[in-house]
Amino acid sequence: MPVKNRQPEPRYIFIFVFLIIMFVLVQASQAAEKHKDEHMFLDSHLDTPLLVDFSALDITKRYSWQNDYVQVDLPRMKEGGLDGGFWVIYTPQGPLTQDGYARALKEARQRNAVIDKMVRDAPDDFALAVQGQDARAIIAQGKRVVYKSIENAYPLGEDLSLLDEFYAAGVRMVGLVHTRNNQFSDSSTDSGGQKWGGLSPLGKELIARANALGMVVDLSHAHDDALEQAMALSKTPIILSHSGASQLYTHPRNVPDRLLKQLAETGGVIQINSLSGYLRKLNVDRRRLPELIKIYSEYRAPDSANGEVGAKHIAYTAKRRALDAKYPPQYADISDVLDHFFYTLELMGPEHVGFGMDWDGGGGVANLQDVSDLPKVLAAFRNRGLSEADIAKISGENLIRLLAVAEKAARD
Ligand SMILES: [Zn+2]
CATH class of the missing domain: 3.20.20.140 (Metal-dependent hydrolases)
Known part of the structure; x- marks a missing residue:
């Protein structure tokens, strides 16, 4: 029997390198996670x-x-x-x-x-x-x-x-x-x-x-x-x-x-x-701000017909979207x-x-x-x-x- 070649096969080298890369990536993401959490x-x-x-x-x-x-x-x-x-x-x-x-x-x-x-x-x-x-x-x-x-x-x-x-x-x-x-x-x-x-x-x-x-x-x-x-x-x-x-x-x-x-x-x-x-x-178009203020003050007016949860907000967002189309915000x-x-x-x-x-x-x-x-x-x-x-x-x-x-x- 011929002596087996002791050189590692290329695929083992590949797996080894792959594992090292994975290790580095996990460490980096843990470090990022730690950053996110360690500062108030x-x-x-x-x-x-x-x-x-x-x-x-x-x-x-x-x-x-x-x-x-x-x-x-x-x-x-x-x-x-x-x-x-x-x-x-x-x-x-x-x-x-x-x-x-x-x-x-x-x-x-x-x-x-x-x-x-x-x-x-x-x-x-x-x-x-x-x-x-x-x-x-x-x-x-x-x-x-x-x-x-x-x-x-x-x-x-x-x-x-x-x-x-x-x-x-x-x-x-x-x-x-x-x-x-x-x-x-x-x-x-x-x-x-x-x-x-x-x-x-x-x-x-x-x-x-x-x-x-x-x-x-x-x-x-x-x-x-x-x-x-x-x-x-x-x-x-x-x-x-x-x-x-x-x-x-x-x-x-x-x-x-x-x-x-x-x-x-x-x-x-x-x-x-x-x-x-x-x-x-x-x-920004100068006509935008007065209209935005008007929409906002209607929104914050203490009306009563605010029955359904969120209904008032839905009406507000619709008006704002229309305004954004008319005078695009910058x-x-x-x-x-x-x-x-x-x-x-x-x-x-x-x-x-x-x-x-x-x-x-x-x-x-x-x-x-x-x-x-x-x-x-x-x-x-x-x-x-x-x-x-x-x-x-x-x-x-x-x-x-x-x-x-x-x-x-x-x-x-
Ligand atoms: Zn302020």
């Missing part, structure tokens, strides 16, 4: 309570942007790795009268009740959070984190003790103003110009009250003068819960470098938003959002930037249309060479730090 991922501006309220939206079900104009729900949060964040009690600006205040207060209380109901209806999926440390504990239980914030303090009227009521209800962040001047502050976008030269005397009292309670003070939407005064006045760092950099696009909603640097120096954070019209210049791109991230990261450092995409409040751009697209942003961070430690800060730790600092200052 919070967004500081989720306007979804509006939709839950008006349309009896069941947030545990899957919707889509294309069909439903909805950007946040439980299945897509899981898909995008979003652990939760601040769910917004938003009230539009109305007249500065006792009547106006009373109506707005009723609406804000209703929005707060909607957030509570959302959590109560799905106790295995959502949990209310009030302290900085709550987020990690809730995530460890496999649930989504529900902090509450106020966008536009208008419903408080001139009675600051109402801030205590909302604090007791769990609210831990208060935004002073929206698109028009109110009793607390000048807005960055009031067509009539400034009313107070920044903060009003009542606005200054509101910040002091928020500091005493341990709430984070939010100056998104406020005039630059109000932001500058708030940074000087507040005992704890200011947040811009959904804003951008005016160096990239000159718009009153964006913030100039001088103030962004000051924000970083005072320990504050800018949470980058994804509202197309704030990110860059677009050429969206910025994920690259514009990334530009605002990278610019502010460069200017301010990774301790002072985070996510406040304005989901279900006007945010969302091409290729970043809902929360399920968020891993694309994290992938871009990694491509850019950001460290995992820095990504962890941006995706949640900075936000939690501000909350913890506000709590501690109130305790002391």
Whole structure:
């Protein structure tokens, strides 16, 4: 018998190489999975309570942007790795009268009740959070984190003790103003110009009250003068819960470098938003916005014929689709959002930037249309060479730090 050739056969080499490749692929996908899970991922501006309220939206079900104009729900949060964040009690600006205040207060209380109901209806999926440390504990239980914030303090009227009521209800962040001047502050976008030269005397009292309670003070939407005064006045760092950099696009909603640097120096954070019209210049038909506002105000009008669950939302989406056909919307791109991230990261450092995409409040751009697209942003961070430690800060730790600092200052 001839001695057998001891050389391995080509097919064994092939199998061996195949196994090595499989091993490497499994390791890589486990590493990616680990990335997805190891960082706490919070967004500081989720306007979804509006939709839950008006349309009896069941947030545990899957919707889509294309069909439903909805950007946040439980299945897509899981898909995008979003652990939760601040769910917004938003009230539009109305007249500065006792009547106006009373109506707005009723609406804000209703929005707060909607957030509570959302959590109560799905106790295995959502949990209310009030302290900085709550987020990690809730995530460890496999649930989504529900902090509450106020966008536009208008419903408080001139009675600051109402801030205590909302604090007791769990609210831990208060935004002073929206698109028009109110009793607390000048807005960055009031067509009539400034009313107070920044903060009003009542606005200054509101910040002091928020500091005493341990709430984070939010100056998104406020005039630059109000932001500058708030940074000087507040005992704890200011947040811009959904804003951008005016160096990239000159718009009153964006913030100039001088103030962004000051924000970083005072320990504050800018949470980058994804509202197309704030990110860059677009050429949308001027007739679109008034019609969109009309459709939206019909949608949010407290009508009664809202019998069937979701019926109101179906009517709203039909109108919006017709409007989109008539005057097509223009969206910025994920690259514009990334530009605002990278610019502010460069200017301010990774301790002072985070996510406040304005989901279900006007945010969302091409290729970043809902929360399920968020891993694309994290992938871009990694491509850019950001460290995992820095990504962890941006995706949640900075936000939690501000909350913890506000709590501690109130305790002391
Ligand atoms: Zn806003």
